[in-house]
Amino acid sequence: MSALAQTTNPLILDASGIVKRFGGFTALDGVDFTVRPGERVGLIGPNGSGKSTFVNCITGALVPEAGRVLFEGADITRLSAHRRARMGLARSFQIPRPFKGMTIRENIEIPLAFAAGETSRRKSAERAGEILHSVGLGPRAADLPASLSQVELRRLELGRALAANPRLLIADEAMAGLSDSEVDEILELLVRLNGEGIAVILIEHIMRAVTGFCERIVVLVAGKKIADGAAAEVMRHPDVERAYLGQ
């Protein structure tokens, strides 16, 4: 566990009893989930287990039917997505969603202006340059997103999340479809961000990335949490082996 996570700070995220239904289908059934400041938590589960729905309930894209979401002690259950972003809760998307009509630099400047509250254009441009450099997109600042490769788009997603000045970053399948070396690139970036004190929730199917990066893993199956603990311990859990790994 990182030094920051070992402190006695209160939970940065405390979601309890989250229920989300779509018509007669219960996508999330009383899920509890916590993250400490600076912690690296993995959220795994088979396709359709409710991971993305859970992320949407946490980030404000969906409102749960029951349950409560606390961020740094404040109840954000019914808060809009933009207000959560301004509080320091950032996400990257499973399928990259860049602002296609804007340059890479402009993509970074949007969360800088609207989430981080940077009102000076000069400072915003400087900070955008720093962020692009840190995610390895410095030389592409003036390009349009259409010219980026898949791994660069993932870097842009993370850069945009970073520009929101987050204390909790939710990386939703940030490595899907990438080669092994590209997965390592993104992991290296996430480790660096976590080293700056940002707690990370990693939603991923690539198990070597999850077990290598996360201190704790939460497993969702059919909208229910079936395991929550240290990576090695969770991966040996019989329910996880049966439900998630198909053994």
Next chain:
Amino acid sequence: MSSLSTPYVEDRRGGLPRTLVWLGLAAAIGVVLFTVLGRFNSEYAYLAAYGVLQYVVLATGWNILGGYAGYVNFGAAGFYALGVYGSVFLYKLFPDLPVPVMVLVAAGVGALFGLGMGYLTLRLRGVFFSIGTLALSVILHTVIVNWEFVGGARGAYIIRPEDAPFFSSYAAYLCALMFVLAVIAVAIARTVQHSWLGRGLAAIRDDETAAECSGVASLKLKLAATSLSGAVLAMAGAPFPFFITYVDPATAFSLTVAVNTIAMPVIGGMATWIGPVVGAVLIGSLQQLATVTISSSANLLIVGLLLVVFTSIAPFGIMGLLSRRRTVR
């Protein structure tokens, strides 16, 4: 490579000197325009210029929501009619009220109606939003048709003054007023484009969910855009009853207004303030030319053909084509 949609990344705030340059440019265009119109010595010249300028205001107003935020408002004719009938209503109550005051009132009413439309429809996206705005326009049309005080289905006559001080005719005065409204509309659109509001609207247009997750208060920004757009659209309609002296619902809510208001920004380019101006001047002038050389019924045919061509081969409009050509060079 430069972005097509957000030139605001360059710091274009030049403060007072830049504003003075723009005002000087607008004044120069006005002097040239009215000198040329004066040489024609014809009421029709003012009628034609009024028509083109009115479309500059309409296209520019529509683009604040439709172009910057990507929310296509099919109810533009409704807002225009709101301005038209706002003036009729005020004329019935206070016949001597100056037209600029009626324009101000129309802008206020248009802004409020835009805000209301936003609250009712902005939780809808894409085609559902567009249908919602069309429905509101139909409701407004029904109200006007059944409102006897403003003439109902029969329409209303306006007796305008014979002349106006400092102008050769009342038509020249109204044309000058419309020129001022066009300058105001363009100034609003340009300011929005280069402001934080324009940045947020551009993010919403590209991806609203991603924009929200980047801290953009999408509903608030869209409401600001619907209000501003509504104000400008209604403003364009306010002098019309005095120009034509008789209005009925068929004229105020006409298909020509509805189609042109959307087609002109699409053809000129929706990403920047200049696109709707280029589209309105170009299409508006072509239509005036067609009216005197072929028939006024050719107007919508011209727009229809150009729309098909531009949406097929140049979806970013004329300004997009020019911007791409500059980039290639």
